[in-house]
Every structure is written in C-alpha cells, then in structure tokens.
Amino acid sequence: MELYSEYPRHLVAVDCIVFGYDILEKEIKLLLIKRSFRPAMGKWSLAGGFVMENESLDDAASRILFQLTGLRDVYMEQSFTYGDIQRDPGARVISTSYSALIKIQDIDRKLKELNGAQWQSLARLPHLIFDHRDMVSRALNVLQMQVKVKPVGFALLPEKFTLVQLQNLYEAIYQREIDKRNFRKKILSMNLLEKLEEKERETSKKGAFYYKFNEERYELHKKQGFDFSLDVN
Amino acid sequence: MELYSEYPRHLVAVDCIVFGYDILEKEIKLLLIKRSFRPAMGKWSLAGGFVMENESLDDAASRILFQLTGLRDVYMEQSFTYGDIQRDPGARVISTSYSALIKIQDIDRKLKELNGAQWQSLARLPHLIFDHRDMVSRALNVLQMQVKVKPVGFALLPEKFTLVQLQNLYEAIYQREIDKRNFRKKILSMNLLEKLEEKERETSKKGAFYYKFNEERYELHKKQGFDFSLDVN
DNA sequence: CCAAAAGTGTTTTCTCTACACCCATGT
DNA sequence: ACATGGGTGTAGAGAAAACACTTTTGG
Numbered sequence A, B: 001m002e003l004y005s006e007y008p009r010h011l012v013a014v015d016c017i018v019f020g021y022d023i024l025e026k027e028i029k030l031l032l033i034k035r036s037f038r039p040a041m042g043k044w045s046l047a048g049g050f051v052m053e054n055e056s057l058d059d060a061a062s063r064i065l066f067q068l069t070g071l072r073d074v075y076m077e078q079s080f081t082y083g084d085i086q087r088d089p090g091a092r093v094i095s096t097s098y099s100a101l102i103k104i105q106d107i108d109r110k111l112k113e114l115n116g117a118q119w120q121s122l123a124r125l126p127h128l129i130f131d132h133r134d135m136v137s138r139a140l141n142v143l144q145m146q147v148k149v150k151p152v153g154f155a156l157l158p159e160k161f162t163l164v165q166l167q168n169l170y171e172a173i174y175q176r177e178i179d180k181r182n183f184r185k186k187i188l189s190m191n192l193l194e195k196l197e198e199k200e201r202e203t204s205k206k207g208a209f210y211y212k213f214n215e216e217r218y219e220l221h222k223k224q225g226f227d228f229s230l231d232v233n
Numbered sequence C: 001c002c003a004a005a006a007g008t009g010t011t012t013t014c015t016c017t018a019c020a021c022c023c024a025t026g027t
Numbered sequence D: 001a002c003a004t005g006g007g008t009g010t011a012g013a014g015a016a017a018a019c020a021c022t023t024t025t026g027g
Helices: A057-069 A109-114 A132-146 A152-156 A163-174 A180-189 A215-223 B057-069 B109-114 B132-146 B152-156 B163-174 B180-189 B215-223
Strands: A009-022 A027-034 A047-050 A075-082 A093-101 A117-121 A193-200 A208-213 B009-022 B027-034 B047-050 B075-082 B093-101 B117-121 B193-200 B208-213
Touching: A009 A057, A009 A117, A009 A132, A009 A152, A027 A047, A027 A057, A027 A163, A047 A057, A057 A075, A057 A093, A057 A109, A075 A132, A075 B075, A093 A132, A093 A152, A109 A117, A132 A163, A152 A163, A163 A180, A163 A208, B009 B057, B009 B117, B009 B132, B009 B152, B027 B047, B027 B057, B027 B163, B047 B057, B057 B075, B057 B093, B057 B109, B075 B132, B093 B132, B093 B152, B109 B117, B132 B163, B152 B163, B163 B180, B163 B208
Parallel strands: A009 A093, B009 B093
Antiparallel strands: A009 A027, A009 A047, A009 B009, A027 A117, A075 A093, A193 A208, B009 B027, B009 B047, B027 B117, B075 B093, B193 B208
C-alpha cells in the first residue's frame, strides 16, 4: 500500500515565533529559548521541535507551544517554510515557522523557566541561531500587514485594557506615533469595543476607563464584509 | 556527525500553482496536469513532485516548473505548507505550494503536451485531487492581496500591453468591474508605465497604444516607501 | 494647587467615486 | 457614413490628517 517509496525522506521541524506585548515597557517581546542540545547549545533560538509521524504540522506547532507555555487554543498561524539545504548545521531539516500572539501574563512561568525561555525585546534581540532571525522578520512583516485588516492586536492585550494601552500597542507594531484623537475616533467608530465601568488607576491620577474587545460584534462585522483597516495617520 | 537521528523522516513535496492570463478570453487560467501515476491516476492536479536530498524547497519548485514549462527565472513565491496526515491517500506527504505568475505565450508547448498539462479557466476548474483546491484558493487570496501592494500583474501580461488589457486583467483578478477613467488616472499617476509609439490594432480600428512596465522606476518608488495600492472603485 | 495623564471636536486636505461624450479608423 | 472600441475631465462625497485645550485627582 505504501506508494512513493523510492523518494527521499526529510526531517521536518516546526519553529514557533511567540509574540507578546509588555504593557509597561510598551514593547513587543519574543519568547526565546536558550538551546540545551547540540548543535548551537547555549545559543538563543525560537522554540522548535520535530514533526512526528502521527501529527499534522499544526498539531506539532500547538504541541511545542503548549510544552513551552502551558497554553492551548492560542491564536497561531503558519507563516513560512524554510527549506535551504544548509540552514541547520546539524542535518538537513525543513522547518515551518508558526507565529503565535499571546498575552504575556497568561503563560505558565514554571514551564517557561523549565525550558530556559525568556521574553526579549523585539527591538533588541540577541543573535539567533540558523535562520531564526529571518523567521522573525518575516513574521513581523505579516503581523504588520494583518493588523491593518484583522483585530489581531487584542490577542496581545489582557481582557481589560485602556485605550491608551491599545494605542501604545499599535504604535509598537507600526513603529510610529499615532494621533490620539484620530486613533480613538477610528477605533471607537468600529464599534468593537465595550466600555467598562472600571478604571485603571496605576498609571494616572485621573484613571483611564477599561475597555474590552467584543468578539460577537466582530463576527457580525466580518460577515458583512467589514474592513478593519487602521490606517490612522 | 548526523544529529537528530532519532527523529522521524517525511516525504516532502512541492506543488506549483501556475497562473496565466488569457488576454483574448479575459480570464485567469491555471496550468493543470492529468496525473499519470497512482494514486488518483487520470485526475486533475497541480504540477508537483518530491523534494530531493540535494535541493532546497525553492529549487524543487523551480525544477518542477521548468520541467513543465521550460521556463526559468519566473516570478514564483512560496505560499503555504500543507501538513495534515491524511491529505494524500498514497502516503503521509507534507507539501509546500508555490505560486507562479507566467506569461501564457512564453511556455514551451511541447513540454506542456508531454506532461499532459492544460490551461483551465480559474472560474470553471475541474475537480482537483487531495487538497489542491485549497491550495488554489489560498494562492488566489494572496494574489488578490498582493496585487494591491505590488505590481504583480505585469508578470502575467506580455512585455507590451494596452491599458485596456491591463484593466481587463485587474478586473479578472478582483472579480469585478472597474471604471475606465479612474483606472487609467490611477495607474498612470503611479508613473510606472512607459507609453510606446506602437499601437495594438487587432481588436479595434482606432488602435490602442502599447505600454510597458518600467522596472527601474518601480525600484525607485519602492525605495521611497511607495505604496502601489490599486483600490480603484 | 499643581503635575501628570485622560479625554474630547472641528477644519482642511486629499482620495475615491460617479458619470458621458468625442476620437480615430477599417469596412 | 457608420460601427467599434479607445481615450479623456470634472464635480461631489467621504475619509484621513492636522491640530490644542479641558478634566480629574493623588500627592
């Protein structure tokens, strides 16, 4: 029954680009790992692993993310497959990268420690092994595109967030400043946010109202062919 | 020296989604193959093949496209990797799809015949094997996105083309009508087209001026962060 | 009472859209 | 001379951009 038997077989891996957003430092961060095995032991890398016989690529990516963070059902998307022969000095490995957007505060800290993982500022990344830097660049590009067309940003913020925090996030992704009034006008006119009674009181005396993202309203808009473009400024 | 030796190995394939544009019928077409081997012999499929030990994914895609069309140095881009366990009934195969934009008139007709390939209208595709229809849908989505942001359309037209032909192409990609005056205003204002002396005289008595795409001007624009959006109508 | 961050509208500019007639020429 | 497809401009609507002051309250 086994067809194609004369063709070569390859090691296939998955690497996860885990994005998080640090509200205090107003920075995008990546969850990186100090490799504990050869080759490139002790160097920084993305979280990765090999694809097993009985799992799909998507399953492999979910498994690796779970082992690292203890999280399931995370917003994750395949981004690109890297197939150069010499990309991994250990062996010829074909690797598919996945990017995940997670809420920093949600991850299991013990697992993180256990895996030797740390959050690192995207703006000041250490040297990464192999072609992992390319993986990050490409994923960031895609993120910047997608943020214009989908409300992906909310996956990076806690359930409750202030408009200032949301704007800071968008500024971090776009890498430029956005006019406060235009931003609020636009984001509120989309009608996807629900204003809460509660205020955030850590960062200002006046306090800023919390909002939350309303998934149901978004689903409605989507069905009506709504365009979530955020081309403010 | 061979590390990772305890991990499973997989068949890895590449499938090529070859887009062409038929100027006369004003339709996007796909170059499809009647499979000559098992499983699914005699069914329509994309052009595909297995990745060898000594070639990268990109090389494999180029090779397969070359074997099919006799073309090299074609605009080709990786689109997505399909990794479900059961996607190919013959065996567990992980497959990366590539999409290519080619000029229909450029391909080697003998090779095409030899491979049992035919151009088929995208609007009226036959049933395709496995998940090849998904591959096409995804690639088409990407094409529709990219056309807004890059001048990819020119890869589908001959060197010399009229504005009417260019507009027809955009209408075929977007799947809707575009206002003639708005289209011309916008496309000409980008300053990427060079008007030739010569006229196309097949389709009208008056004749339509030929234009050609000016690659150098485009490179300039790109460096200045130019946005090639074509949101006409 | 004052420093610090939150919150709020209007005007101007630009881009998108809708729309209809003349031109050139082969038959 | 007429049928056929190629080519052209303008006015109105809507979206994006620029811009500065008032509010709240903990210390």
